[in-house]
Amino acid sequence: MEDLNTIMKIRTATLNDLDALTAVEAECFPAAEAATKKDFENRLAYYADHFWLMFDENDKLIAFVDGMVTDEADLTDEMYEKGEMHNENGAWQMIFGVNTIPSCRKKGYAGELIKAAIEDARKQGRKLVLTCKDKLIHYYAKFGFVNEGVSPSVHGNVVWYQMRLTF
Secondary structure, three states: OOOHHHHOEEEOOOHHHHHHHHHHHHHHOOOOOOOOHHHHHHHHHHHHHHEEEEEOOOOOEEEEEEOOEEOOOOOOHHHHHOHHHOOOOOOEEEEOEEEEOHHHOOOOHHHHHHHHHHHHHHHOOOEEEEEEOHHHHHHHHOOOOEEEEEOOOOHHHOOOEEEEEOO
């Protein structure tokens, strides 16, 4: 199979990506869990370089991963809405969302973005934390994330599991 990075373009975000990010998020998550346009505007103001965006050959956003950097070792619900909590010198790369539009799922795109986020974190001397639903624990484990059990997060009134990747 051809290398996905030669087919798809991956880059970090700018404020110009706001509408596309909001649209993809709305396709990927129920309203109670999805970040809003205001949320993304706030996140982009503080950590646009911690968004990994994938575009198709027509320059359409098809997938992205995002999250702030912090010295807090656990992902909290407060982080989703407060971009000002980002600390560029922090030890932990949080992953808030792994999004792929439904028509592009099961093709390895999200995996490529996760690998890009992991590699960037490794180069920056950081470790990673994410939360996921129980049905995705095995997926993230493939990348080396270790399940720590139920997270204190109640984002969207859902049960989340915290997973951690250290090097």
